[in-house]
Amino acid sequence: MDKKVLLNKERIISVIIGLIMIGILAGFYFYRPGDEEFSREARGVVLETDDRDVQGSGITRFGNQFVEVELKDGKFEGQEVRATNQLVGSLAWDYSFSVGEEIIVGIFENEEGELAGAVALDVYRQNWTFILVACFILLLLLYAGYTGLRALLSFAGSLYVIWNILIPGLLDGLNPLIFSGLVLVILSALIIFLIAGFTKKGISAFVGTISSLFITIGIAVFFGSRLALDGLSVPYVGEVLFAGYMHLNIRDIFFATVVIGASGAAMDIAMDMAATIKEIKLRKPDISFTELAKSGFNVGSAVIGTMTTTLLLAYIGSYMTLFMAFMTREASFVRVMNLRLIVSEILRTLTGSIGIVLVAPITTVFAAWIYTIEIDFSVSSIKNYFFNKKDG
Known part of the structure; x- marks a missing residue:
């Protein structure tokens, strides 16, 4: 079958499944409890x-x-x-x-x-929220087709894991860094392998993401402790503590939020670099490991340059009104740069940026290595290896 026809069919099927998902979502949305049921x-x-x-x-x-x-x-x-x-x-x-x-x-x-x-x-506000979600689903599926469907499933799965596993676990007092790290490993596997499959590209992106995860945990703990950050400047911490959760380790929860915020951008860069290495290898099958890694570094340097600025703009955008407040009061540069809330965001921004800077070369080197060795990670190959091996 023609590849173009196959892609069009996949896109149509994905849109149909997306419409079904919107219909299910609408069913939950428009459901109204009967007289025998009661909601507060x-x-x-x-x-x-x-x-x-x-x-x-x-x-x-x-x-x-x-x-x-x-x-x-x-x-x-x-x-x-x-x-x-x-x-x-x-x-x-x-x-x-x-x-x-x-x-x-x-x-x-x-x-x-x-x-x-x-x-x-x-x-x-639920009416317009539902419309916004429906627009997101349809546009994603129309543009990306089957890949968009898998991205949508990973998005929904991530929300489920965060709401039903990560947040309840943190409220139960589990070690924030260890527990969050474990959840991020699960989320990374869910997202990456659902999008890329259990392939060389997927494995490379996963290895790069997990490597960056452990590095950012170390950076957040090391510098956060020396900057005397206790996490109490994070928004809504007071509401959590006064709701009966005074036993929580807010400092480590803050460090965990830094790592969680950095993991998304790191995963993005890791997937970009793994996909880049794959495309280069497909275009030039006889390329050596050194040449492949060098090409990846050239692409990675350009990607990193824009991504670090993207992180900066994202965090500054979240606290723009805070900077405006400082300017109206004519606060000194020394005062601003030593304020706990500002230093917390500096830690958040630079930790994520360092993770991005490191995830690109790590993913590039690993992907270049795995694409220049003869290993087949397809499901059929793994099945044949384990079930069709000859004795002796």
């Missing part, structure tokens, strides 16, 4: 607001905003309830509701199971 949260529409108990001016407000809400789903669908929206003066958490907005409310029942009250939690 429900969707509602704001009918009326009461700000008489709210104090303060401008964007900082304190007190209770009361909103009259008509419930749109759940056990009490169609009923109206007066919900309380507590404002504590936090720009990150507070939100003043307006008439007509769809919101999420927490429901209270009395002993007879009747509606007793409600608390306004947040704006209902």
Whole structure:
């Protein structure tokens, strides 16, 4: 069969599977619990607001905003309830509701199971979130076809592992660095081998990623300890501690987040270098190990140059308002460069950059070696090796 026709068929099949996945996602999204089921949260529409108990001016407000809400789903669908929206003066958490907005409310029942009250939690944003996710799935599948489908599966698998394994394990008090490192090894294997398969390219990218992982762990611990970073400057740490998790090792959790943030970019570079070596080998099958590695280094140097800047822009973009705040207060350079929060981000950025700088040559050398030796990593070859070997 013509290769072009085969690729088109794979792309069509991938899009169909993607549409099925969107349909399943929509099923979960549009599912509404029946009267026999009850959720402490429900969707509602704001009918009326009461700000008489709210104090303060401008964007900082304190007190209770009361909103009259008509419930749109759940056990009490169609009923109206007066919900309380507590404002504590936090720009990150507070939100003043307006008439007509769809919101999420927490429901209270009395002993007879009747509606007793409600608390306004947040704006209902699920509609547009679903549309955004659907656009991402369709565009990925339309462009990348079967490879995009595998990337989507790895994306979903990574979210599952992070939400159901990594975060609960950290909350249970497992050693943050050891446990996170183990989870990252699993995630790297899941993502890389699902995308590239158990091939020379996949194995090369995996080896490069894992090598970078252990290097970045060492860098984060070594320099983080000497920079007197305790992790308490990380956003939302206070909420975790005050929720009953004072026993957690926040410093090591911070080091783990540094490594997790660096692992994604390292995996990207490792896959780029492994794919580059593969393409060079395909175009020139008789190339030597030295020539292959040299060509990989030439490509890697260009890739590294842009990726390190990409990391810098990503981290600065996350804290742009912080830098703006420093500029408005005319803080000195010495003050800024020694502030715990800033130094934490410097550690995060440079640890990831060092990991990227090292993952490129490691992956290049390993890939050049594995592509210049006669080893077949295909599934059929491995099966033949173990099950069809002759005795003696």
